[in-house]
Amino acid sequence: MSIPAAIVRDRTGLQTLVDSWKADGATVGIVPTMGALHKGHLSLVDTMGRHADKTLVSIFVNPTQFGPNEDFDAYPRDEAGDLAALADTPADAVYIPDRRDMYPDGFDTAIRVGAIADRLEGASRPGHFDGVATIVAKLILTARADYAIFGEKDYQQLCVIRHMAADLNLPVTILGGTTVREDDGLASSSRNRYFDTESRPKAAGLNRALRDLTVDIRNGLDVTAACAKAEQSILSAGFASVDYVAVADAETLAPLTTPGARPGRVLAAARLHGVRLIDNLPL
Ligand SMILES: Nc1ncnc2c1ncn2[C@@H]1O[C@H](COP(=O)(O)OP(=O)(O)OP(=O)(O)O)[C@@H](O)[C@H]1O
Numbered sequence: 374m375s376i377p378a379a380i381v382r383d384r385t386g387l388q389t390l391v392d393s394w395k396a397d398g399a400t401v402g403i404v405p406t407m408g409a410l411h412k413g414h415l416s417l418v419d420t421m422g423r424h425a426d427k428t429l430v431s432i433f434v435n436p437t438q439f440g441p442n443e444d445f446d447a448y449p450r451d452e453a454g455d456l457a458a459l460a461d462t463p464a465d466a467v468y469i470p471d472r473r474d475m476y477p478d479g480f481d482t483a484i485r486v487g488a489i490a491d492r493l494e495g496a497s498r499p500g501h502f503d504g505v506a507t508i509v510a511k512l513i514l515t516a517r518a519d520y521a522i523f524g525e526k527d528y529q530q531l532c533v534i535r536h537m538a539a540d541l542n543l544p545v546t547i548l549g550g551t552t553v554r555e556d557d558g559l560a561s562s563s564r565n566r567y568f569d570t571e572s573r574p575k576a577a578g579l580n581r582a583l584r585d586l587t588v589d590i591r592n593g594l595d596v597t598a599a600c601a602k603a604e605q606s607i608l609s610a611g612f613a614s615v616d617y618v619a620v621a622d623a624e625t626l627a628p629l630t631t632p633g634a635r636p637g638r639v640l641a642a643a644r645l646h647g648v649r650l651i652d653n654l655p656l
């Protein structure tokens with residue numbers, strides 16, 4: 374077992390490393406994460422290894438994307454486990470900055486993406502995507518990344534980042550990675566660690582409801598009725614509350630009232646055992 378060749382903890386170290394890669398003519402791919410790595414993250418690392426000459430994984434629990442009542446303090450942190458998980462993957466280096474390296478005294482800039490960031494997750498988590506867009510732009514630019522990859526599990530995040538990269542002419546190709554799931558359909562997620570043995574089996578109810586929703590929509594059930602049915606199904610599975618169930622345009626995430634006219638996506642967010650889960654599927 375081998376750990377990734379380099380662990381860098383500040384941006385100067387990262388810039389020196391990237392300079393040496395670029396001097397050799399290598400392309401650089403970044404896999405941004407918040408750690409507590411699981412098989413979903415590792416699939417992104419594998420995919421990046423097939424696109425870029427050098428693969429960089431970043432691990433940083435970004436405070437600016439968490440709301441005041443969210444789980445920033447409790448978010449799982451496991452550096453030793455993460456480094457072990459990255460052994461024998463295509464990761465060439467891991468960037469693990471601290472808060473001061475990322476947000477030095479006087480840092481006072483934010484990127485705000487428009488309508489696509491305001492709906493769904495943006496409505497439930499005000500300011501969330503400002504924090505995501507700002508840190509992702511900073512990571513891409515610091516790493517001089519030719520490629521950056523994000524999972525479809527956080528589908529709106531992927532759309533927001535694509536939008537930002539296009540609007541700002543960032544010289545990077547944004548890749549999407551398909552959602553990796555547990556055997557019962559639950560999307561792999563760092564927050565799944567919060568479940569106990571009683572709540573964990575119930576969590577699969579979110580994906581089940583979305584699968585049924587895609588069938589209902591394809592069978593021509595009215596969108597409002599189909600979403601209401603899915604919401605009821607999530608609650609019946611044992612979830613305490615549902616933030617949203619939506620049928621949306623796959624690119625803009627605007628509500629899709631006439632499915633079939635454009636590629637669509639079904640998305641939902643709900644709470645179980647104090648854990649906020651999200652999931653989505655193509656329509
Ligand atoms: N099951 C998955 N399949 C594919 N990609 C994933 C999966 N889970 C997370 N990712 C992606 O990994 C990257 C880092 O995500 P993050 O570190 O927040 O992990 P997470 O499991 O999504 O955690 P959280 O519990 O906070 O949602 C993001 O691009 C995210 O979309």
Ligand SMILES: CC(C)(CO)[C@@H](O)C(=O)[O-]
Pocket residue numbers: 405406407433435438505508509527530
């Ligand atoms: C992209 C990201 C690493 C930015 O902090 C985070 O939102 C995540 O892990 O999905």
Ligand code: BAL
Pocket residue numbers: 438439527530
């Ligand atoms: N995986 C998305 C990061 C977040 O929930 O803040």
